[in-house]
Amino acid sequence: GSPVITDTQVSRIVLDEKKYPPRAIHAAISRAKNEYIDADEYARQGRTYYDEIVTRCFKRYQALLRESNALDFDDLLVETVRLFEQHPAVLERYQDRYVYLLADEYQDTDRVQFLLLKQLAAKRRNIFVVGDDDQSVYAFRGADVRNIRYFENDYPDAKVVLLEQNYRSTQAILDVAQAVIEGGEKRKHAKKIWTENE
Numbered sequence: 001g002s003p004v005i006t007d008t009q010v011s012r013i014v015l016d017e018k019k020y021p022p023r024a025i026h027a028a029i030s031r032a033k034n035e036y037i038d039a040d041e042y043a044r045q046g047r048t049y050y051d052e053i054v055t056r057c058f059k060r061y062q063a064l065l066r067e068s069n070a071l072d073f074d075d076l077l078v079e080t081v082r083l084f085e086q087h088p089a090v091l092e093r094y095q096d097r098y099v100y101l102l103a104d105e106y107q108d109t110d111r112v113q114f115l116l117l118k119q120l121a122a123k124r125r126n127i128f129v130v131g132d133d134d135q136s137v138y139a140f141r142g143a144d145v146r147n148i149r150y151f152e153n154d155y156p157d158a159k160v161v162l163l164e165q166n167y168r169s170t171q172a173i174l175d176v177a178q179a180v181i182e183g184g185e186k187r188k189h190a191k192k193i194w195t196e197n198e
Helices: 022-034 039-045 049-067 075-088 088-097 111-121 173-183
Strands: 101-103 128-129
Touching: 022 039, 022 049, 022 075, 022 111, 039 049, 075 088, 075 111, 075 173, 088 111, 101 111
Parallel strands: 101 128
Antiparallel strands: none
């Protein structure tokens, strides 16, 4: 595994921005947070020298956020999930406040969004999700299509409604799309898309 990185080492990072672009390092940190992985877990999972550099930056970045009494955008959800895990009474307060939940574009949710919705829905299981596993396009941003594909495993009493009629495209376009869909992975709920458009 990766060597242990001390706080002293964390404060002395000087990097060549051409070899280690800040945008790429920040993207790696953001992906980790969206997977609900903190800097220590990232270090444990790291296999390469680049991972070690990201770990050092991740730890320093989090230290600077703490010193500034700040959160970044990803932390807004991460810290909410953590709060609910550590303080069940706070979670229950929000479960009572948000009795019904609706999540649109569920195929594009990441791990931390999935966890937050699962926490909020745990008490009453009144969750309604809308999505299409054939239209998941945000894996590069941390979206995990398994969230929708395995929704019924988490909620076996869920009712599935397939929306197969298309109002925008012609049947010729839908036939091509259907062929692409059928050429992919097997689906639990096979769709047959159709339209009344000429």
